[in-house]
Amino acid sequence: xxxxxxxxxxxxxxxDDGLDSLAELWQQxxxxxxxxxxxxxxxxxxxxxxxxxxxxxxxGSIVVGMGGLYLMLNSGLSDAPWRALLVVILLTLAMAFSxxxxxxxxxxxxxxxxxxxxxxxxxxxxxxxxLRFAWLLFAAELAIFAVWQWLSRFGWLEPIFVGDxxxxxxxxxxxxxxxxxxxxxxxxxxxxxxxxxxxxQRENFESGGNNL
Amino acid sequence: MDAREQIxxxxxxxxxxxxxxxxxSYARNRAEQEDLTQEIWLAIWRALPGxxxxxxxxxxxxxxxxxxxxxxxxxxxDSGDSALLDDLTDESPGPDMRLIQSRDAERLxxxxxxxxxxxxxxxxxxxxxLSYSEISEVLGISESNVAVRLNRARERLNxxxxxxx
Numbered sequence: 518x519x520x521x522x523x524x525x526x527x528x529x530x531x532x533d534d535g536l537d538s539l540a541e542l543w544q545q546x547x548x549x550x551x552x553x554x555x556x557x558x559x560x561x562x563x564x565x566x567x568x569x570x571x572x573x574x575x576x577g578s579i580v581v582g583m584g585g586l587y588l589m590l591n592s593g594l595s596d597a598p599w600r601a602l603l604v605v606i607l608l609t610l611a612m613a614f615s616x617x618x619x620x621x622x623x624x625x626x627x628x629x630x631x632x633x634x635x636x637x638x639x640x641x642x643x644x645x646x647x648l649r650f651a652w653l654l655f656a657a658e659l660a661i662f663a664v665w666q667w668l669s670r671f672g673w674l675e676p677i678f679v680g681d682x683x684x685x686x687x688x689x690x691x692x693x694x695x696x697x698x699x700x701x702x703x704x705x706x707x708x709x710x711x712x713x714x715x716x717x718q719r720e721n722f723e724s725g726g727n728n729l
Numbered sequence: 730m731d732a733r734e735q736i737x738x739x740x741x742x743x744x745x746x747x748x749x750x751x752x753x754s755y756a757r758n759r760a761e762q763e764d765l766t767q768e769i770w771l772a773i774w775r776a777l778p779g780x781x782x783x784x785x786x787x788x789x790x791x792x793x794x795x796x797x798x799x800x801x802x803x804x805x806x807d808s809g810d811s812a813l814l815d816d817l818t819d820e821s822p823g824p825d826m827r828l829i830q831s832r833d834a835e836r837l838x839x840x841x842x843x844x845x846x847x848x849x850x851x852x853x854x855x856x857x858x859l860s861y862s863e864i865s866e867v868l869g870i871s872e873s874n875v876a877v878r879l880n881r882a883r884e885r886l887n888x889x890x891x892x893x894x
Contacts, residue, residue, distance in 0.1 A: 534883070535883055536883055543837055546834040546837070553737075553738045553742060560770050560771050713802075
């Protein structure tokens with residue numbers, strides 16, 4: 518945009534607000550001159566990539582689920598159908614949660630700064646919910662494994678853990694600790710992001726009333 | 730070329746430089762600025778079919794640009810801006826005068842990026858030549874509120890510019 522345009526557009530200012538010289542300097546900031554064709558090409562590429570990622574995510578989930586089922590049903594275990602059913606239930610639960618947890622996160626409710634800050638806050642709420650769900654799912658799986666193992670004593674099902682039980686418990690504990698470490702780190706990230714958003718909100722209240 | 734593409738091309742020609750500078754005030758380095766600029770243009774492209782002509786195209790584009798920039802800020806983990814523009818300082822070789830102007834412009838950009846979000850938004854739009862009423866439309870605030878933000882922004886900006894002299 519050239520300076521003439523700036524002058525024309527600022528003509529309705531009630532007077533000199535003392536920013537004209539800074540505006541002139543601002544216009545001299547070194548930037549890459551945009552080439553419309555290149556930008557259009559980039560935009561087209563990004564859009565295709567976004568569609569591809571969404572498609573891959575769903576396809577990946579379906580392939581993993583179907584693959585798990587296939588392996589389970591061909592494992593030769595007498596309780597394979599029950600195990601397959603368990604995989605389907607857990608996978609359905611996880612996918613249903615994933616879909617519901619993403620609802621309303623694509624676009625803000627309104628095209629305003631407040632709308633986008635609200636959206637950012639909602640994303641943090643959903644991240645926290647995802648964290649809780651991950652732990653709940655883990656706990657539910659452990660409970661199911663324990664019940665399964667107990668039922669296997671009566672010969673109704675085949676045991677999940679065979680051999681050294683101490684080793685199995687060590688693996689579970691190691692996994693839980695790893696997950697605990699990751700959760701702590703993730704929780705702190707969420708917390709710091711929340712503080713940052715709150716700070717922006719405060720700054721805007723300070724600088725211009727409640728109309729952010 | 731269909732109507733959407735024509736409007737898009739016109740917007741790039743009219744607001745391309747302004748949006749790149751605006752992105753620069755939210756980014757910490759050249760790569761981040763380029764990423765943000767691309768995201769803004771993608772968002773504008775996707776939003777164009779929903780443009781009803783309630784505002785000018787320029788206002789529409791800048792509103793999206795600002796909102797995308799806010800999203801960029803919320804994604805960023807740490808808020809330290811010390812690396813801001815470090816990558817840019819030596820990128821404009823040329824005649825001495827141009828270099829000095831360019832460095833002053835970079836200093837201004839750095840100072841603007843250190844302002845609070847509300848002030849930064851109002852100020853970058855003002856620098857890009859938007860009127861108070863257009864700024865109020867983009868940000869969804871009253872014109873008097875715009876004036877208050879700009880006034881405070883000017884004071885803080887001058888102080889910051891003096892600090893870095």
